[in-house]
Amino acid sequence: MQHEHRQLDQVSETSPFDAIRNFTPEGREYWSARELMPLLGYSVWRDFANAIHRARVACSNSGTDPVHHFAGARKVAPSGPAAENFHLSRYACYLVALNGDPRKTEIAAAQTYFVIKTREAETTSAAPAIPQTYAAALRAAADEAERADRAEAQVRELEPRAKVADKLLTADGDLSVADAAKSLTRAGVKVGQNRLFNLLDREYGWIYRASDGRWRVRQSAIETGWMSVIPQSHYHPKTGVLVLDPPQPRVTPKGLQRILSDHSKGDAA
Template sequence: MQDITPASSVGASPFDGIRRTTPEGREYWSARDLMPLLGYDSWRRFADAIKRAKIAAHTSGRDVTSNFAGAVKISETKPAEDHHLSRFACYLIAMSGDPRKPEVAAALAYFAIRTREAETATSDLTQLSRRDILLMALEAEDRADQQQARAEVAERERDELAPVAGKFLDAEGDLSVRDAAQALTRAGVKVGQNRLFALLDERYGWIKRAVGDGRYRVIQSAIESGYMSVIPQSHYHPKTGVLVLDAPQPRVTPKGVQRILVDHGGAA
């Protein structure tokens, strides 16, 4: 049985207090412990954030299984779903949160510093001065400010496009690129699936074709702006039976369809 040992919590950060290590010295954070520190009050909402972070990890070429190890949280009532998260996984989850929340901003700064410490561990951590740490924290906060600015712009755009949605768009939920093309055509913007893929790539920069498999990947900023989303896809290998993660399916949100419709002057 794996022995789970809480890490030393000498530091003032609450994220240090929930950091744990295995007997082999591997550190991790329990998703159940992390959830309240990021301001989430329900596991369902936090599980959605974990799902988005997994997609981001897969898109960036990171191993999802090792960074988001499945686990079970033993409580006084009944066992509950949990994940043992790496530093990188925690950072991705924090990035998917609302940067205007102080809890999220604090997490971004903390895990940015932890990542930097790990990167320099092979050299000499004594060379990492207080000024270096402060600069890293400020850089993380600056990224959070940029995310907040993007969120505010997206909110204003959503308000501006709301009347358009009532006139042109009757679709509910996110659409595949094929269905989005059909919705746009019905609204007066004649575009096929292939042309819409090209528009999303070349004009809007919401997707990019991967070098390896040639499949389109959604850009994280397009997800954060609310224009695109993804659906994880997987299949079991026919010979080994191992679960294989496929490229996530790009989806266009109603807001994304509205944006394209406005840009191309769809019929009222």
Template sequence: MSADLNLFNQDDDESPFDAIRRIRPDGTEFWSARDLMPLLGYPTWQHFLPAIGRARSSAENQGQDIATLFTVDREKGGGRPREDFQLARFACYLVAMNGDPRKPAVAAAQAYFAIRTREAEVAPKPAALTGPELLAHAVIEAQAMIAAKDAVIAVLEPKAIVADKILDATGDYEVADAAKVISRAGAVTGRNRLFNDLNERGWIYRHQGDGKWRVRQTALNTGYMAELPQSHYHPKTGVLVLDPPQPRVTPKGIQRILKDYGVQR
């Protein structure tokens, strides 16, 4: 058995998933999404967010209380507050179910939270699960997982078709519209977050003169970004004034972002 799969061991009280479990003052438990991220094999928060987004959609489609399962937590530090989620046990289970199945660590988390969630639901709790009991629980959870994913696919498939049509278009999109397309395709983002992401990718930058966003030439050359010329007439002189061009994201750029977010198209 690989080291990753050893993350889940019914007889091991020192499981990494148990180690990062936190307890609130009222006695309820939760897991920090930031703490869970490396145990599921995700290198960055941006890569992990799509799995959280799909888990939230799955919970919402099942009629679950999203605010309780995925409590937004913005950690305050010296700079900008860092986004995090306080995940209930079932939320962790859904995140694992919607993670990259190719990652052994994700498979280990699926097994861990499936069994632990089932244990919490069953009373009285068995002292220890035997081999047959463990297999029975795994079969039950696998059946539930398949049913849940089929329901999610049925809901998301029309959105995916719409997103595919948009991505096949020849035009480009204002950043706010591009964020909507990316969200429809399964990644969690918004206008401001996407601007920050484009800046971190080195596709855009802030102009020192007017503070407006500009597209870097490398992003234009690769076809990931485009610019829309803008102008206006001076209200007093009537002279045409050239404004900073509007940054636009191309379909090629959107596909690259989705690929980096782990959303397969």
């Protein structure tokens, strides 16, 4: 089994995610899935392994080879056979957090951390060569200051949105499309109720308009946790007979986070 090396930095005093960060002998950072599991609110490996599987699928669908981010490993148990484990890159941790149970407050905290830290890593350039002249040193210092200002500005821009995502994920229950549109607008995705209905239909394919002109939620969107429905009914004003109405489409916190995440990627592009 690969020997684990751990280094703690100054941030580890405030971040439990940095506190469990490991390094390979070659200096590559990674997180042990077994150690990350309780920080994401999971107590059963089988449930957490499902989140990892969804993250691997998302990684593959994005055109990235999961092998480079989800390295197989084994955790030595005090007694009995070694347990399944993974060495997760920062990007893999980010995907696991996005594909975790949105009802867990720990998931929201992990998303906030890995969203910000991943952006910081993306905006940090490799160390430049040592300047050979005083003029070159001045230019290098100016360039480094400019890069630092840009990175800080991007993190400041991302941080409020991550906090909004945190609030969305900890929301109690699912939202009507109208309320979901209001929440997304507050999060920076300017969309009204009608536009959100069209977005859910044409871009995501989570709903469709039935022959009666009413919106229906596709079963696949319910099974994946993006949307839900609430049964509706009313009493006929003349006969008093109970009439069943089409169920009301509802957007789940996980669905809100998916839309917010896609919108953030579009802004970055």
